[in-house]
Amino acid sequence: MMATDHTFPRNERLKSRKEIAALFGEGRGETFYPLRCVVRREKVEEQNVGIRVLVSVSKKHHKRANVRNLLKRRIREAYRMNRNPLKDRVSGQRERLTFALLYVSKEIADFAAIDYAVRKIISKLLDQTENRG
Numbered sequence: 001m002m003a004t005d006h007t008f009p010r011n012e013r014l015k016s017r018k019e020i021a022a023l024f025g026e027g028r029g030e031t032f033y034p035l036r037c038v039v040r041r042e043k044v045e046e047q048n049v050g051i052r053v054l055v056s057v058s059k060k061h062h063k064r065a066n067v068r069n070l071l072k073r074r075i076r077e078a079y080r081m082n083r084n085p086l087k088d089r090v091s092g093q094r095e096r097l098t099f100a101l102l103y104v105s106k107e108i109a110d111f112a113a114i115d116y117a118v119r120k121i122i123s124k125l126l127d128q129t130e131n132r133g
Contacts, residue, residue: 005084019052019098022098027099028040030124032120033105034109035121037099037100037102039098039125040098042095051096053099054100054101055072055100056102056103057071062103071103074111074114078117086129089130095129
């Protein structure tokens with residue numbers, strides 16, 4: 001039995017200002033309450049294949065840092081636990097997938113609601129990848 005990889009390594013985190021600007025400039029967005037997902041796809045060479053993810057919670061809606069950190073931890077955990085099928089599909093198609101998970105609700109959602117939204121986002125991305133490939 002093979003163990004699945006549930007880590008969230010640094011090379012999967014989107015940190016480059018240039019890539020973030022390109023994501024919000026060229027990406028397509030869709031809302032899966034309480035999250036909004038902005039996605040950008042590009043065909044690349046073999047060594048640049050993979051997924052890059054940005055997680056953000058608005059300071060406008062959640063003033064306290066501990067609440068923002070709690071929500072970001074929940075989003076990262078939900079993504080980390082559900083990302084493996086998407087990771088396998090993207091690496092098989094020589095594609096780089098960059099996306100942002102933005103928390104849009106003014107209320108503090110529990111993990112189940114965030115997990116459900118992340119699962120819907122990943123299934124939508126898998127369907128889009130299947131239709132493109």
